Amino acid sequence: MAVIKKSLVWICYLLGLLALPQFFDSVLAISIFNQMAIAIVFALSYNMLLGQGGMLSFGHAVYFGLGGFLAVHALVMIEFEILSFSIIWIPLVGGFIGLLAALFIGTFSTHKAGTVFAMISLGIGELIAASSLIFVSFFGGEAGISGDRTFGPSFFGIEWFQNLEIYYLAVAWVFIATLFMYFFTLTPAGKMANAVRDNPERAEFIGYSARRVRYITFCAAGFFAGVAGGLFALNYEFITEENLNAATSGRVLLSAYIGGLGYFIGPIIGAVVLTLMNSLLSNYSDLWMLYLGIMFLLTVLFLPRGFAGFIMMHQMVWAQGKIKSLVLPYLLTGVPSFIFVIASVGLIELSHTDEAEFNYLGLNFDSTTAIDFILISIAVLAALFCIRKSLPQLRAAWESANEISDDDEKEAQS
Amino acid sequence: MSVLSLHDVTKNFGETEIIRGVSLNIERGEKHAIIGPNGAGKSTLFHLISGLYNVTGGSIKFKDKEIQNKKPYEISRLGLARSFQVTNIFARLNVFENVRCSLLWSSGYKYSFWHLLGRQKELNEKTLEVLEQIGLQDKKLIPAGELAYAHQRALELGIAIASGAEVIMLDEPVAGMSLTEAESAVELIHRITEGKTLIMVEHDMNIVFDVADRISVLVYGEVIACDKPENIRANTHVQEAYLGEVVTDA
Secondary structure, X not given: OHHHHHHXXXXXXXXXXXXXXXXXXXXXXXXXXXXXXXXXXXXXXXXXXXXXXOOOOOOOHHHHHHHHHHHHHHHHHHHOOOOOOOHHHHHHHHHHHHHHHHHHHHHHHOOOOHHHHHHHHHHHHHHHHHHHHHOHHHHOHHHOEEOOOOOOOOEOOEOOOOHHHHHHHHHHHHHHHHHHHHHHHOOHHHHHHHHHHHOHHHHHHOOOOHHHHHHHHHHHHHHHHHHHHHHHHHHHOXXXXXXXOHHHHHHHHHHHHHHOXXXXXXXXXXXXXXXXXXXHHHHHOOOHHHHHHHHHHHHHHHOOOHHHHHHHHOHHHHHOOOOHHHHHXXXXXXXXXXXXXHHHHHHHHHHHOOOOEEEEOOEEEEOOOHHHHHHHHHHHHHHHHHHHHHHHHXXXXXXXXXXXXXXXXXXXXX | OEEEEEEEEEEEEOOEEEEEEEEEEEEOOOEEEEEOOOOOOHHHHHHHHHOOOOOOEEEEEEOOEEOOOOOHHHHHHHOEEEOOOOOOOOOOOEHHHHHHXXXXXXXXXXXXXXXXXXXXXXXXHHHHHHHHHOOOHHHOOOEHHHOOHHHHHHHHHHHHXXXXXXXXXXXXXXXXXXXXXXXXXXXXXXXXOOOOEEEEEOOXXXXXXXXXXXXXXXXXXXXXXXXXXXXXXXXXXXXXXXXXXXXXXO
16 A cells, blocks of 8 residues: 555656646746756755765765766767767766766765765865866866767657757656665665764664765765766756856755755755746846845744755644644735735845836836835835734644644554 | 683773773673773773774773774674663664664675665564564654653663674663663563673662672772672672762762
């Protein structure tokens, strides 16, 4: 029964990925989906390090980028017929390079977790990013390098001219990579990675070298980051230094964290949210990075277990059918919160705009007079007031929903 | 034949000598207690044997192999398991996973990433057996960090004994327990160390005299006596150094 239920989740995941282009088929949508696919694999690989293995890395883009660079080089070699294999295997090339890099760097970086590991990852990240600008023949300097995915033996007649074709290829790889990363968490090495994360000292007293356990996790994470890099190469057909520098490393940390580190599904949620913000929000506002930063801050402060953690918080309430009692309090706080966000964004945008007449959500504002600033500020304050007023109710409702469940548990036990 | 023998083991931290030439033979199947006042070096001695600390001098032999200065995991693989004075568990893993992890190496899985744990029938059955032994079978899905203290102590023992090691070292297994909790813990210790060699550090004299076949008294880094319980009780040196102190404390 449990097996069927689990398989069902995976089938839904696959079908969902495959069905996406049926609902949104614009060029922009497909390009976003491709970015999502890449981001999902990358964020999941990052979570192997931080969520599963307790290794905080500031340089995970190194494995993504090196995998991507070699993948583009492989595309070029296929074009010039030095290599001859279908480009569907390019993500494996990326993965293999990511693995090689991790095999080497891991020998000294996984000695300790914690600050030591974090600092080494930062150093390696800077080192590789700097080298990428120095070794121009390999990394192509600031312009990067580019390839062409339409060469090589064709795959059932597909020529890979369209992004949609790449999307379906990416779905296959995302699905396989997700499956393998999930299975890894269920193996002795994967479970010991959790154990070492929780308590490296005790792990040594049950026969495991904490260092070796970290090393294996680190290499696996490097491999899958490389796979994501290979997918990137296939999708964009070029890669630059930006894809292995600290900014990319930071972004994958953000998406894994916002999604929720403790849960396997967390980084998937985070990758989707961040890709959407990155590609949609950036069309509307120059300030999207600011909003991303604020969102990260709020997540750290109020949802330390991420979006996935927030959803999972409701599991018990849901299982006992008490979710209904939360709907109204959620609405009472949620609506003013929504207004608060909208109005605050309006205020920020209005202060930021250069134009006298500023259109926001279909309303025209005048950024030259104080009156509109005051109006929006009033909306912000009013929303804030409503949030403060309704918050105690929500808290009480939440507590009572969980309190009763505690009693139920006691009853069940006795 | 002794399964574990210490020969003139010393340990210094900087200038301070904590262990000053301890020699000790533990026989196979023996239940051996190490007692001594606070700061005598009992826990340090445990850390030296189990590999957490390196010795400054001397040698430790386990089953005729020298193990001093070996890594904890190397010593553990030879069949020497230990528990800790301060609860030392995998807080975010559930109770079942805690015990299963400690079974992995002795079951030969090593660093495998090609076995799915859910499918390892024998391993999972063994885990359940251990859980039953330590009385936590109905708490198996609770994260270890959320257990009540007495249950955490039981799990601590479970992790130590799960691998089936022939020598088990317990560092103050009933520390911080209420009287009734301690009673059931002692019963548990009797049960799980049957037919095995036990080395135990414990403060509670009732428990020591109940469990041990032989007692070593450690005072300021030296073993001042090593004998049967009744002789230790009668030993005036020991009374001066240690037992008398306990009475005045109480």
